[in-house]
Amino acid sequence: MHLLPAHTKIAALLCFVLVVVATPAQATWAFAVYAALLVVAVRASGVPFGYMGRRMVVEVPFVLFAVLMPFVAAGPRVHWGPLSLSEPGLLGARGLLVKGTLGVVASLLLASTTEPSDVVAGLDRLRLPHQLVEIMSFMVRYLEVVTGELARMKVARESRGFRPRSLGSWPVLASTAGALFIRSYERGERIHLAMVSRGYTGRLPVAHPLSASVAQWRLAATVPAAALVTFLVAVSR
Amino acid sequence: MTDPVLDVRGLAYAYPDGHQALFGVDLHVHHGERVALLGPNGAGKTTLVLHLNGILTPGAGTVEVSGLPVRPENLREVRRRVGVVFQDPDDQLFMPTVRADVEFGPANLGLRGAELERRVVSSLERVGMSDYVDRPPHHLSFGQRRRVAVATVLAMEPEILVLDEPSSNLDPASRRELADIIRSLDVTVLMVTHDLPYAYELCPRSVVLSDGVVVADGPTREVLVDDALMKAHRLELPFGFDPRTVPAP
Ligand SMILES: Nc1ncnc2c1ncn2[C@@H]1O[C@H](COP(=O)(O)OP(=O)(O)OP(=O)(O)O)[C@@H](O)[C@H]1O
Ligand SMILES: [Mg+2]
Numbered sequence: 001m002h003l004l005p006a007h008t009k010i011a012a013l014l015c016f017v018l019v020v021v022a023t024p025a026q027a028t029w030a031f032a033v034y035a036a037l038l039v040v041a042v043r044a045s046g047v048p049f050g051y052m053g054r055r056m057v058v059e060v061p062f063v064l065f066a067v068l069m070p071f072v073a074a075g076p077r078v079h080w081g082p083l084s085l086s087e088p089g090l091l092g093a094r095g096l097l098v099k100g101t102l103g104v105v106a107s108l109l110l111a112s113t114t115e116p117s118d119v120v121a122g123l124d125r126l127r128l129p130h131q132l133v134e135i136m137s138f139m140v141r142y143l144e145v146v147t148g149e150l151a152r153m154k155v156a157r158e159s160r161g162f163r164p165r166s167l168g169s170w171p172v173l174a175s176t177a178g179a180l181f182i183r184s185y186e187r188g189e190r191i192h193l194a195m196v197s198r199g200y201t202g203r204l205p206v207a208h209p210l211s212a213s214v215a216q217w218r219l220a221a222t223v224p225a226a227a228l229v230t231f232l233v234a235v236s237r
Numbered sequence: 238m239t240d241p242v243l244d245v246r247g248l249a250y251a252y253p254d255g256h257q258a259l260f261g262v263d264l265h266v267h268h269g270e271r272v273a274l275l276g277p278n279g280a281g282k283t284t285l286v287l288h289l290n291g292i293l294t295p296g297a298g299t300v301e302v303s304g305l306p307v308r309p310e311n312l313r314e315v316r317r318r319v320g321v322v323f324q325d326p327d328d329q330l331f332m333p334t335v336r337a338d339v340e341f342g343p344a345n346l347g348l349r350g351a352e353l354e355r356r357v358v359s360s361l362e363r364v365g366m367s368d369y370v371d372r373p374p375h376h377l378s379f380g381q382r383r384r385v386a387v388a389t390v391l392a393m394e395p396e397i398l399v400l401d402e403p404s405s406n407l408d409p410a411s412r413r414e415l416a417d418i419i420r421s422l423d424v425t426v427l428m429v430t431h432d433l434p435y436a437y438e439l440c441p442r443s444v445v446l447s448d449g450v451v452v453a454d455g456p457t458r459e460v461l462v463d464d465a466l467m468k469a470h471r472l473e474l475p476f477g478f479d480p481r482t483v484p485a486p
Contacts, residue, residue: 117333117373137333190328197290197321198393199313199345 005212006114006122008220013110015224019231020102025095027234031102034227038105041223047112055108062100069093125210146184153180240304241265242397242425243289243319247298249449250284258284260449261298266397271419271426273436273457276446277471282429283324285446286399289427290319303396317346320395324402326382330374335366335385338374342393360391364418380411387418397425404432433461434478438486445470458485 016034023030042052073089110119117137124133153176212220243266251257258281266272276282287293288300291307300307302318323329332338336357343356361367364384374382383403390398403419404412412432416439419426430436436443436457443460445453447470453460460466461480467473474480 115333117337120333138331187328190323190325191331193287193292194321194323194329195331195341196292197316197323198342198389199316200341201313201345 004216004220005210006118007125007210008212008217009110009114010122010126012220012224013106016106016227017103019224019227020099023231023234025091030230030234031098033230034102037223037226038102042109045109045113047109051112052105052108056104059100059104062096066093066096121210149183150180239268241267242303243427244301248288248295248300249297250288250293251296258449262451264444264451266425266427268425270442271440273440273443274427274429274446275436275443275472280446281449282446283401286321286401286429289399290316290321317393318396319399320390320393321399322386322390322401322403324405326386329386329389330382333373335372335374336370338385339389339392342389346393356392360388363391363422364388380407383407383415395424397427400426400428402430403428404430404435433474437461437480
């Protein structure tokens with residue numbers, strides 16, 4: 001799976017997520033099939049389950065939101081011990097959790113089998129507007145530079161005895177953020193100069209167009225195709 | 238006599254905020270020369286460099302590269318001929334892999350396929366970084382990034398290589414390795430530097446810029462032993478280095 005061209009994987013992910021989202025929440029067994037498909041795909045990719053599990057923390061905000069839904073949603077209520085829960089809220093929460101988890105696992109699978117720079121190249125191949133793709137490719141590259149800068153500023157602060165404890169430390173943190181912004185901005189300008197010096201005219205050259213064979217497309221399509229069949233069966237019943 | 242590779246005449250420039258950085262600079266560099274551009278902080282060296290490939294537009298005076306005036310309609314060719322290596326390699330390296338970064342310049346010139354690959358391979362070879370072609374630049378050491386930055390410019394096969402403080406932040410071994418690389422290239426070099434022993438080692442000729450004017454231009458050794466000149470323009474030899482006793486390179 002690591003070897004599939006990035007754009008086939010992105011297309012597969014997109015189709016899979018669309019199918020999952022479109023599936024009515026009552027079709028429990030369909031979600032079970034989707035989950036099984038993902039398990040097989042993760043297995044086949046060789047990404048350790050533990051690694052995927054740890055990266056699932058990105059889902060925490062969704063989970064919190066889902067947990068809140070039954071309390072705050074309107075509609076008929078069910079009573080469960082001392083709690084009064086909204087019935088549509090419960091259903092909605094379940095749907096959100098199930099669909100969210102499937103989407104997150106599928107995206108993580110893409111993320112763990114593809115270099116960020118390849119994801120960007122894949123998006124370009126899928127004809128995303130090139131300005132967007134360029135912004136993203138710089139973000140990927142410069143995240144490292146900016147976080148490095150931030151880390152150095154933190155070290156510099158703390159070497160001079162700063163402890164971000166009390167409210168009094170807020171102005172310091174705010175000015176750090178300001179300095180980081182200015183530094184990043186100026187760096188951006190210098191980078192632009194360096195690019196222009198090497199003949200940049202506003203469009204990144206595509207030196208190696210990505211291409212995928214029919215077999216590779218077919219392989220990438222297996223999971224979403226299986227999901228689509230499941231979906232069709234679920235809605236036609 | 239042939240056109241100088243670099244021909245700067247009466248160049249003056251003021252930044253948009255009104256600060257005048259250059260007051261009529263004249264500089265000629267001939268084919269195959271290696272020239273050091275010396276001068277204290279704030280002398281206008283970087284400002285001068287930014288005129289050589291048309292990033293800044295002269296307020297007065299002209300810049301010509303092998304006979305081609307630096308004007309908006311010639312910028313593409315000028316930037317092919319003049320390769321600028323900036324001081325901070327993090328500014329120069331902005332692509333996800335070393336290969337993509339080295340390709341960037343020649344691909345902008347329209348090269349593709351085998352010729353593009355040849356440029357990548359040969360320029361990385363010349364700086365001894367062939368083994369790193371698929372690595373992301375931000376995982377390399379500073380010295381390695383500096384060398385890749387040089388390769389990104391060599392890949393455009395420039396007529397003149399302009400280096401802004403090439404030896405800054407390098408450890409002594411990397412500094413010497415870079416010197417070996419620069420010496421091995423058969424291109425014309427203009428090197429901005431505060432590292433006077435480095436200038437002495439690599440460049441037979443030096444030009445001193447101070448407060449936006451050229452105040453000296455001659456054999457590097459003669460410039461460095463002129464105590465009055467050096468003192469007047471805030472140039473100091475590092476402790477223990479005396480060009481009078483060091484054998485000529
Ligand atoms: N963007 C700018 N706007 C206004 N003034 C500037 C700008 N960049 C540089 N200057 C001023 O122009 C003068 C020349 O600067 P320049 O960067 O060319 O010096 P330098 O010789 O490269 O110095 P250093 O050795 O410190 O790199 C300085 O006085 C500087 O303050
Ligand atoms: Mg400078």
